[in-house]
Structure formats: C-alpha cells, structure tokens
Amino acid sequence: MTEKRTYADEQLKVIITQQQIDEKIAELGRRISSDYAGKELILISVLRGSIYFLVDLTRSMNIPFAVDFISISQYGEHADSEDVVRITKDLDLSIKDRHVLIVEDIVDTGLSLGYLIRNLKTRNPADLKVCTLLDVEARRIVQVPVEYKGFDLPNIFVVGYGLDYNEKYRNLQFIAEFDRPH
Amino acid sequence: MGIITISREFGSGGETVARLVAEKTGFLLVNKETVARGLNEFGIENPGLHLDSIVSKEEKNEAAENYIEAMHDFIYDLAIRNSLVILGRGGSILFHDFPPALHIRIIARFTYRVQRAMKLYDLNSATAVKLVKEQDRGKRQYYRRIFDANWNNLRQYDLVFDTEMVNLEDAADIIVSAYRIHAEPREVKDVPIGFEVEDRIAVPHSDEEADHFMHPSEEEFAHMLDFYRIRWEYEPRTFLLEWDSEGNVIEAFSPDFYLPDQELFIELTTQKPRQAWKKNRKIRRMKELYPEINVRLIDKKGFESLLRKHSKDTDEGEES
Numbered sequence: 340m341t342e343k344r345t346y347a348d349e350q351l352k353v354i355i356t357q358q359q360i361d362e363k364i365a366e367l368g369r370r371i372s373s374d375y376a377g378k379e380l381i382l383i384s385v386l387r388g389s390i391y392f393l394v395d396l397t398r399s400m401n402i403p404f405a406v407d408f409i410s411i412s413q414y415g416e417h418a419d420s421e422d423v424v425r426i427t428k429d430l431d432l433s434i435k436d437r438h439v440l441i442v443e444d445i446v447d448t449g450l451s452l453g454y455l456i457r458n459l460k461t462r463n464p465a466d467l468k469v470c471t472l473l474d475v476e477a478r479r480i481v482q483v484p485v486e487y488k489g490f491d492l493p494n495i496f497v498v499g500y501g502l503d504y505n506e507k508y509r510n511l512q513f514i515a516e517f518d519r520p521h
Numbered sequence: 522m523g524i525i526t527i528s529r530e531f532g533s534g535g536e537t538v539a540r541l542v543a544e545k546t547g548f549l550l551v552n553k554e555t556v557a558r559g560l561n562e563f564g565i566e567n568p569g570l571h572l573d574s575i576v577s578k579e580e581k582n583e584a585a586e587n588y589i590e591a592m593h594d595f596i597y598d599l600a601i602r603n604s605l606v607i608l609g610r611g612g613s614i615l616f617h618d619f620p621p622a623l624h625i626r627i628i629a630r631f632t633y634r635v636q637r638a639m640k641l642y643d644l645n646s647a648t649a650v651k652l653v654k655e656q657d658r659g660k661r662q663y664y665r666r667i668f669d670a671n672w673n674n675l676r677q678y679d680l681v682f683d684t685e686m687v688n689l690e691d692a693a694d695i696i697v698s699a700y701r702i703h704a705e706p707r708e709v710k711d712v713p714i715g716f717e718v719e720d721r722i723a724v725p726h727s728d729e730e731a732d733h734f735m736h737p738s739e740e741e742f743a744h745m746l747d748f749y750r751i752r753w754e755y756e757p758r759t760f761l762l763e764w765d766s767e768g769n770v771i772e773a774f775s776p777d778f779y780l781p782d783q784e785l786f787i788e789l790t791t792q793k794p795r796q797a798w799k800k801n802r803k804i805r806r807m808k809e810l811y812p813e814i815n816v817r818l819i820d821k822k823g824f825e826s827l828l829r830k831h832s833k834d835t836d837e838g839e840e841s
Contacts, residue, residue, distance in 0.1 A: 414748040424749050448827065450749040478823055481751065481783055494823060 344515070346508065351515035354497060355490055360472075360513065363489045364392070367470065368399025371440065371487060376402055378438045379465075385455065386410040386428065388444040391501035391509070392472045396442065407432045411451055424454050439464040443471040444501045445492075446485060453481035473497065473514070490514075523548060523604035524622035525700055526612030528672070531656030532634030532641075534684045535627035539608040541693035546700065551599065552608040556592050559599070565591050589667060609660070613677050614668045623700045626678035627692070633685045658769065665770075669758065679703070738791045738824060739777055745827065746780070754779045758786075760814075762806045774803045776816055786816040791824055 342353040371380075384393040386408055397404065410428035439459060446452055452469065459467055470487035477494040496518070498504050499511030508517070525542060529535020536552075543550035560566075565588065596615060599605060607616075616622040629637075631653065638649040664672035675681055680699055682692045739755075746753045756775045763772035776786035788804060790797045797820060804818050819827070 414745045422748065450745070450751070453751075454749050478819075478826065480780070480785070480787065480817070480819075481749075494826075496826060 344511075344513065346511060346515075351499075351511070351517070353513050354492070354495075354516050355500075355514035357512040360489070360500060361395075363472075364395050365399050367487050367489060368396055368401075371396075371470065372400045372402045375404070375438060375440070379436075380404040380440060381432060381434055381437045382406050382440050382442050383430065383434075383459070384408050384442045385444075385452075388501040388503065388509070389442050389472075392444050393442045396470070405432060405437075407434075409455065411455060413451065424451070426458065434459065434462050434464045436463065436465050439467045440487075441467070441469045443469060445473040445475065445497075446471045446483060447475040447478040449479050449481035449483040452483045456483060472500070473502075522600050522602070523700065523704060524600060524607065524612075524616050524619060525605070525625065525696065526607045526616055526622060527625045527627060527696075528609060528613055528660075528678065529627035530629065530634060531653050531660070532638045533627045533629040534637070534689045536608065537689045538625075538627055538682070538684075538692050538696070539606050541690060542696050543606040545693060545697045546604070546606065548604040548606045549599070550606050550608065551596060551610070551612075553610065556595060556610065559595055560588075560591055563591075563595075611664060611668050611670075614664070614670055617677065621704055623680070623696070623703050624678045625696055626675060626681045627684060628681060629684045662768065662770075665761065671759075736789070736791070738789055742778065742787075742789055742819075742824075742827075746778075751783075752781055754781065760807050760811060762803060762810065772803070772806075774807055776807075784815055786814060788816065788818050789824060790818060791821050793821060797821070 342356065344351050344353055380402065382393065382397065382404055384390055384406065387410070393406070397406065407430045408428065409426065409430050412422070412425050412427050414424070441452070441455065441459070443452060446469070456467065456469075468486040469484060471485055472489040473492050474485055474488050474490070475492045475494060495516055496504075497514050498508035498517040499514045501509055502514070503509045504517055508515070523546070525546070525548065527535055527539045527542070529538070539550060539552070542548070549555075592610065593615060596605075596607065596610065596612075600616075613624040613626075616624070634653050635646065635649045638644060638653055639646060642649070642652070644652065661672045664670045670677070680696065682695075684692065687695070743753060743755070756777060757779050759773050759775045761770050761773050763770070765771050776788045778787040778789075779785070780787065788800060790800050792800070797818075800818065804816055807814070807816055
C-alpha cells in the first residue's frame with residue numbers, strides 16, 4: 340500500500356501525502372481563523388523549514404494577520420562548545436500585547452522551541468501559542484505547549500514539505516520517511 | 522547550639538565513642554532510646570515494631586513514616602535549645618546544611634567487628650556474622666529509604682575513625698578537639714592559601730574534566746543541554762528496582778540525567794536495540810515502581826537524530 344515517489348532518482352516512501360497535508364492545513368486554517376477572529380494576530384515563522392507550511396497555512400486563513408520571521412542558532416553549528424543558543428535573525432515587529440502564534444514545521448525535542456518561547460515571553464505578548472505541522476512527542480525533552488498540530492509522528496526521520504536533509508528535499512509536496520546514510 | 526553527629530558501623534564501638542564525647546563536652550546524647558523516651562512524653566508512641574526493619578520493607582508504612590517525621594522534628598527542636606551528640610538517626614543528613622556541625626563516622630574491619638560482637642553478646646561466630654550483616658544492612662536501608670542517601674558514602678563525614686587503629690578514648694578526645702577547632706576557626710597566618718610542594722603536581726588538561734562522565738555521548742548530551750540553557754544534574758538519584766527475599770537490593774538504576782525544570786530523568790543508550798533490552802527492562806520496571814517519576818530513554822536512533830540535527834558535519838537536519 341505504501342506509496343513510492345522519486346526525487347532526483349531516489350525512491351522515497353511517502354508517509355503523508357500532499358492531499359492529506361492540504362486537508363489538514365485547511366482544517367488548521369479554519370480553526371485559527373475562528374480562534375483569532377477580531378484579535379491582533381502575528382504569525383512567527385521559525386526559519387527555515389517552516390516557510391512552506393506558513394505560506395499554505397496563511398492562504399487557508401480568512402482573517403487579517405502580520406507575519407514575521409525568527410531564526411536561532413543550533414547546537415553544533417559552531418566548533419566552539421562554549422557557545423550558547425542565540426537569536427541569529429530577530430523579529431522586525433514588536434509582539435508586545437499582540438497575539439502570537441509560532442509556526443513550526445516540526446516539534447521534536449522541544450529544545451530550540453523551548454528557548455524561543457522563553458525568549459518571546461519576555462517581550463510581553465498578549466498570548467503565545469504554537470502551531471506545528473508535525474509533532475514527534477516520542478523525542479520530547481523539553482515540554483512545550485502545542486495548541487495546533489497537523490500530524491503526530493513516531494520516532495522516525497522525515498523529509499519534505501520544508502524539512503530537509505543537508506538542504507535537500509525541502510520542496511517535496513509530501514512527507515517521506517528518510518533513511519539517513521550511516 | 523553545638524552539633525556532633527556520629528554514624529557507626531555495627532560493632533565498631535561507636536556507641537562508646539558517642540557516650541565519651543557527650544561526657545567530655547557536656548552535650549546531650551541523642552540516640553534511639555532518648556528519642557523514643559522524648560517522643561513518648563509528647564504522647565507519640567513508637568509504632569511498636571523495629572523501625573529499621575519497617576523502613577527496609579518495600580511497602581509504605583504510614584505509622585512508621587509519621588513516627589520518623591516526628592523524630593526529625595523532635596531532634597531539630599532539641600537542637601534549638603541544646604548542644605547535642607547525635608548517635609545514628611541519619612544525623613549527618615539532618616544537619617548536613619548546618620556548617621558548625623561536625624560529622625563523624627566510626628568504622629572497623631568486618632572481622633574485627635564480628636569478634637567484638639562475639640565477645641560483647643557472647644555469640645558463636647556464625648551468629649555474630651549474621652548479626653553484624655543484618656545490622657549494617659538495616660542502617661544502609663534506613664539511609665536509602667528515609668534520606669535517599671548512601672550510608673557508605675564517606676564524603677558526608679568530616680572525620681572517619683577506624684577503631685581497630687585508634688582506641689575509643691583517643692577517638693573521643695580527637696573528636697572533642699576537632700569540634701572546638703571546627704566551631705571556632707583559628708586565624709591561620711603562616712599558610713594563607715594552603716598550597717604546599719605536594720600540590721605542585723601536573724595539572725590535568727582541562728579536557729579531562731569531563732572524565733567523570735561514563736560515556737562520550739553523555740558528555741555531548743550535557744553540552745547540548747548547556748547550549749540550550751537547560752539545567753541538568755548527572756546521575757543524581759538511584760532507584761531501587763529489585764530485592765531478594767531478605768530485603769537485599771539486587772538491582773538498582775541511576776538514570777544518566779535529571780532535568781529539574783522539566784522534572785524529567787533521561788537515560789541515554791547508544792547501544793543497538795538488541796543490546797538495549799536490559800536498559801529497556803530497567804526503565805519499564807522503574808515506571809512500574811515509581812509511576813510518579815518521569816523517565817525517558819533516548820535510544821541510539823533518538824540520539825543520532827539529536828546529533829544529526831545538532832552537528833556541523835551533517836548540518837541541518839529536520840528542523841531548520
């Protein structure tokens with residue numbers, strides 16, 4: 340039954356189809372539109388994986404909103420082990436007293452999202468919630484509240500729809516299981 | 522108030538040392554009997570069973586727990602008005618955070634203690650061996666159950682006496698002198714920082730500081746937590762998992778990390794799933810026995826996914 344698709348001559352095992360993603364995003368868009376009707380909503384997209392989700396999600400919404408982007412450093416990016424997490428691209432807009440929805444492609448350990456939430460909360464938004472397309476609860480280390488969720492995933496590697504491996508596969512319109520080369 | 526706590530292995534002569542120290546200092550001697558008498562005056566009865574054996578049992582005993590709590594309150598109350606020599610009762614733990622307290626441990630070789638027990642109680646050697654073992658086990662389990670502490674961890678004591686080497690009277694005199702010095706630190710003029718020739722040893726390379734980690738993956742994991750400013754502790758707690766019919770612990774488990782802000786214990790394994798079954802079994806057992814504790818196993822795959830996501834070589838993983 341498993342659907343196979345090819346990408347650059349590779350066979351990929353489809354976990355979530357384009358149609359399933361479209362339907363789920365339409366549903367999330369409806370929920371968010373209704374929950375945030377009449378509120379000053381600002382969507383914060385965490386670079387870079389979530390931009391595909393952000394675009395489709397916002398197109399499925401029918402309320403006004405603002406969009407901003409944030410990027411934080413990741414562990415292992417720099418050889419210096421003394422380094423600590425920091426914001427590498429900060430928001431351009433103020434979130435004070437606004438209703439903030441963080442848009443993520445995937446939440447797994449919660450390490451970076453947990454840091455982001457701690458950081459953004461100090462800026463006194465009216466409230467702060469999380470919307471993620473994929474949730475891998477089995478890998479959670481830091482508990483983070485996820486208000487809107489597309490799909491639960493088991494502890495597997497996936498690519499596609501914004502998720503990359505070495506910058507590859509982002510533009511797949513579906514989610515595929517990916518066996519990391521050993 | 523002054524506090525001297527004395528913990529002793531059974532048959533080491535600790536009782537005598539405690540009595541002598543109390544006589545020499547004029548401090549009030551607190552032992553199991555004085556506590557029981559004191560609590561009795563408040564109408565609090567010993568639940569009638571041998572405390573050490575109650576707490577060594579797996580099941581909860583509310584009466585025993587209440588009694589122990591009352592006992593701790595009683596000792597703390599007593600300490601407000603009096604200077605004390607506290608024999609046993611977990612004194613070194615109860616007054617761990619009270620710097621003026623002096624914590625003493627009295628030990629002796631097992632065979633020496635057996636011989637003393639034979640003479641003292643007129644026992645044959647087999648019975649004496651059994652008695653010494655049982656008594657030590659009781660004390661060990663009391664510490665574990667009540668304080669979640671290791672009775673045999675000598676680092677919790679300021680002075681340790683082997684009564685086979687030092688006679689009881691001398692030990693008592695040394696303790697009294699030590700207490701006086703300890704309670705009123707003298708001004709030290711000649712050795713301002715205390716560095717002597719023997720200290721001029723090769724300083725280990727700083728990389729070796731991480732040696733106390735058992736495995737490089739644990740060190741890596743700790744670095745990652747530091748990076749994300751997550752507070753962590755390394756193997757702070759041991760969970761008892763299995764006892765034999767005599768109540769001896771035959772299996773225990775110390776998860777690698779505790780994240781206090783997440784109230785989460787984490788065990789890392791980089792073994793292949795086929796070899797990881799033992800750890801999986803321990804974690805299952807731990808979840809059965811301690812359902813209120815959150816514990817999570819990060820297996821080889823999960824750990825690789827962390828590294829994959831968080832390492833330069835493979836660069837960005839799933840989340841980017």
